[in-house]
Amino acid sequence: MSHDDDLRFAHVLADDADAQTLSRFRADQLVVDTKADSTPVTEADRAAEEAIRRTLGRARPRDGVLGEEFGTDGYHHRRWVIDPIDGTKNFVRGVPVWATLIALMVDDDVLAGVVSAPALNRRWWAARGAGAWTGRSLSSATRCQVSDAATLDTASLSYSDLAEWERHGLLPTFLDLTRACWRTRAYGDFWSYMLVAEGAVDVAVEPELELYDLAALVPIVEEAGGRFTDLTGGPAPQGSNALATNGRLHDEVLARLSSKPLTGLP
Template sequence: MVAHDDDLRFAHVLADDADSQTMSRFRAPDLRVETKADQSPVTDADKATEEAMRRTLGRARPRDAVVGEEFGAGGYGARRWVIDPIDGTKNYLRGVPVWATLIALMVEDEVVAGVVSAPALGRRWWAARGTGAYTGRSLSSATRCRVSAVTSLDRASLSYSSLSGWEKRGLLPAFLDLTRVCWRTRAYGDFWSYMLLADGAVDLAAEPELALHDMAAPSIVVEEAGGRFTGLDGTPGPLGADALATNGPLHPEVLAHLNQPES
């Protein structure tokens, strides 16, 4: 299946340009930071990077729609590019190198190609539907991603972002119950949780508050690496407002923990 090879190569071009933009402002002493209406931070690098990607998309893919974190949706059509210029803005503005640009192409409601580029880590992950997931510095220097073969929670490593979102959703007791039965828990957070899952380094990742731009690119990398990506209710794909990703065998048991009835 090579239907989206050209789109994936183009996504890498977008990622190359984004890397140049984001790295040029990373740890810059004059980095400008504002607070959005939802109280999350946004930097001048977030805005400039998304604007640059939108300009490139407008020239190279004028018929495609675009959905971005900073400037919303633009255009109409069955094909839409879903972009997050800097996933992990709080890390970015504090000089922590764990952040990435997320780029995905959706056709109707299916993600068909995606790139996750973390230039400060010197890593990139990508996938196209039906062709597998890969990681490396470039298309010419890549290794296949495969999820782990862990089959029991008492041997599983869980990655998450924070506890506050679980508390806000009223899901903190269920989430804490899950952490108690896992072998190990670490808050790697954001895109990093899902890429570690695709690499086979962790076995499950979950977040209670997300948007499409947070999930589209990571979801196809996880799935093409052999894992599962759903909402916390088990609905497949990245179209909900939360996420559960696992290596596959662990998914039903994790869903049971997170959806246990209140006592």
């Protein structure tokens, strides 16, 4: 099966998710629960993941699935990694910056990724060796390319949440990094990384992530010419945090962040 086929199928899965999420966005009677980790989950999160799993069960029954809401169905050589709504807090408050993240992994390698943000009327996608693209559909797309910013004092940095840096004992180190940059904004979640892929932002970084938060983002940034690792410089999908840059700035940012190791959560 070709990467083209996989990528087209990932768009079908994204269509399934969009139908569930967009119809519930800003709904008057949206059902919102609180998970064990104190984060919100909505009926839209669950419905989107269920829709994706139904399509996978029919069309790719031999592939595995790892989803944020319903977990993993065991080990598979090929598996789809799903975050039905990345940015659930935005979704709940009516902020349109949220997306469904869909990645195909073979063993530890991410071969394809789709990020669908229907409230923004945008998608981003990539398959290995085929470039990174953005637009409304496969037939209406422009190629993504990272920036050429070469120094931090000309760089724009995006992040999600200062509290996460504080929990890991890294807030002073992170603030030092922000002071070295030309501009800092918290675009947050998937959008930080898509802006890196588009060349609008030069550095995106987070200290605390799950595989389903980042798998789909990795090939999009890398196929746009960027670099994506964890905060130690290791392979991103195996880490629990993320650094994405235009490539030229990566080593300097890693060096600044490695001055104090992650402490881990209590």
